[in-house]
Amino acid sequence: MNSLLLTGGRVIDPANKFDSSADVLIIDGKISAVGKNLSAPKGIEIFDSGGKIICPGLIDLHVHLREPGQTAKENLATGTAAAARGGFTSVVCMPNTSPAIDNSGTVALIRERAAREGGVNVFVTGAITKNIAGEELAPIGSLKKAGVVAITDDGHCVQNNELMRRACEYAKMFDLPVMDHCQDYSLVTDGVMHEGYWSTALGLRGWPSAGEEMIVARNILLAELTGAKIHCQHLSAAGSVAHLREAKKRGVTISGEACPHHFVLTDAAVAGSEKFWANDGKILANSQTDGLPSWPAYDTNFKMNPPLRSAKDREAILEGVADGTIDILCSDHAPHCDYEKEVEFDYAPFGITGLETELSLSLMQLVHTKRISFVDMIAKFTVNPARLLNLNKGTLSVGADADVTVFDPNCEWIFRTEDSASKSKSSPFSGWQLKGKATATIVSGKIVWAENQKPHMALAAA
Ligand SMILES: [Zn+2]
Numbered sequence: 001m002n003s004l005l006l007t008g009g010r011v012i013d014p015a016n017k018f019d020s021s022a023d024v025l026i027i028d029g030k031i032s033a034v035g036k037n038l039s040a041p042k043g044i045e046i047f048d049s050g051g052k053i054i055c056p057g058l059i060d061l062h063v064h065l066r067e068p069g070q071t072a073k074e075n076l077a078t079g080t081a082a083a084a085r086g087g088f089t090s091v092v093c094m095p096n097t098s099p100a101i102d103n104s105g106t107v108a109l110i111r112e113r114a115a116r117e118g119g120v121n122v123f124v125t126g127a128i129t130k131n132i133a134g135e136e137l138a139p140i141g142s143l144k145k146a147g148v149v150a151i152t153d154d155g156h157c158v159q160n161n162e163l164m165r166r167a168c169e170y171a172k173m174f175d176l177p178v179m180d181h182c183q184d185y186s187l188v189t190d191g192v193m194h195e196g197y198w199s200t201a202l203g204l205r206g207w208p209s210a211g212e213e214m215i216v217a218r219n220i221l222l223a224e225l226t227g228a229k230i231h232c233q234h235l236s237a238a239g240s241v242a243h244l245r246e247a248k249k250r251g252v253t254i255s256g257e258a259c260p261h262h263f264v265l266t267d268a269a270v271a272g273s274e275k276f277w278a279n280d281g282k283i284l285a286n287s288q289t290d291g292l293p294s295w296p297a298y299d300t301n302f303k304m305n306p307p308l309r310s311a312k313d314r315e316a317i318l319e320g321v322a323d324g325t326i327d328i329l330c331s332d333h334a335p336h337c338d339y340e341k342e343v344e345f346d347y348a349p350f351g352i353t354g355l356e357t358e359l360s361l362s363l364m365q366l367v368h369t370k371r372i373s374f375v376d377m378i379a380k381f382t383v384n385p386a387r388l389l390n391l392n393k394g395t396l397s398v399g400a401d402a403d404v405t406v407f408d409p410n411c412e413w414i415f416r417t418e419d420s421a422s423k424s425k426s427s428p429f430s431g432w433q434l435k436g437k438a439t440a441t442i443v444s445g446k447i448v449w450a451e452n453q454k455p456h457m458a459l460a461a462a
Pocket residue numbers: 154155156181233234305306
């Protein structure tokens with residue numbers, strides 16, 4: 001069936017510049033109509049969305065599902081279950097798996113498994129280089145044929161500029177965007193946190209902002225040289241935003257994304273909760289009505305790559321999101337096993353989960369603070385990533401796949417990792433009071449997740 005009438009919500013569809021109270025009618029998995037007082041054919045389920053926002057299904061273009069080979073951390077079923085809970089109807093998975101997704105056979109394997117086991121749509125990226133080793137190009141043409149939506153060596157960064165240039169040339173030929181994890185190895189070496197006051201105070205090796213900015217600048221030059229679309233992943237540093245802003249003004253085919261942890265937290269969090277709330281977390285503390293969440297110094301849930309940066313960098317990321325320099329929001333959901341994270345800070349792997357908290361944190365830090373509008377935030381989770389990756393998604397146009405997210409922007413709740421659908425419990429936001437939450441996630445007209453599903457439902461009469 002996959003037919004449904006969503007009633008009583010505020011419908012926001014940035015792709016169609018639509019923002020009004022309206023109903024959404026879904027017939028056989030496609031959007032059939034959007035408008036006021038729609039009537040449903042007999043027997044169709046009616047889903048009351050009063051007081052909620054109805055928008056195109058959210059897309060997260062930066063997710064690690066850990067298949068193949070790392071299923072102790074996450075798998076297609078658990079990763080997509082976490083996505084559904086977070087309000088995401090589509091995720092784009094990264095190829096730094098074991099083995100890497102660097103050939104058409106592995107792409108086919110993941111697409112087939114995702115169709116069978118995935119709770120939401122899964123789009124696959126392929127590696128830029130064989131085995132993500134940065135030495136030899138992966139077969140980009142056959143990856144494209146196998147259905148990848150972009151190429152990236154995420155988790156790693158191609159250091160050889162000539163090789164990256166060739167990758168860009170092939171990618172352009174095959175109309176694939178190149179997504180890049182921007183990290184200059186010679187500058188970063190074995191840094192584990194942002195290089196600054198706190199790395200010195202804590203005695204941890206620093207990962208300087210310049211290590212990211214250097215590669216962002218390189219990518220701008222290569223986008224200009226080759227005309228390829230280059231997308232800079234998980235931007236963390238003020239200088240990266242400045243480079244991107246200037247290049248976009250000149251019409252360079254470059255774009256960027258930001259993750260909530262980089263625009264909510266700072267490196268002071270690595271020094272422990274008291275240090276963070278005393279200064280950088282002051283504004284956020286107001287939203288923690290149940291008392292401030294606490295964590296010790298050197299908590300590895302605050303270790304990710306790129307690292308949490310200074311308050312000044314955080315402000316620059318927020319400004320970049322607000323003025324449109326950063327067009328896309330995503331989680332960089334990077335699950336790990338507890339035993340891997342429960343070690344000394346130096347030895348812990350980089351990465352945290354994010355699918356179930358990113359919508360709330362984006363609402364809190366971007367929309368509730370009036371930095372951007374609902375429309376802008378939703379665009380950065382829907383039409384903008386869809387455009388970058390040429391996905392036929394991110395809109396409520398009549399005839400489009402009925403991927404829809406319903407969320408309550410004002411629902412206050414506490415995120416607890418023990419309730420998470422992800423296999424991984426590594427989140428710095430455990431115990432945080434959040435404001436805003438997905439209440440239903442609909443993929444091709446089917447409700448794949450809903451909070452208190454039954455009370456909303458009724459059947460249309462004749
Ligand atoms: Zn990365």
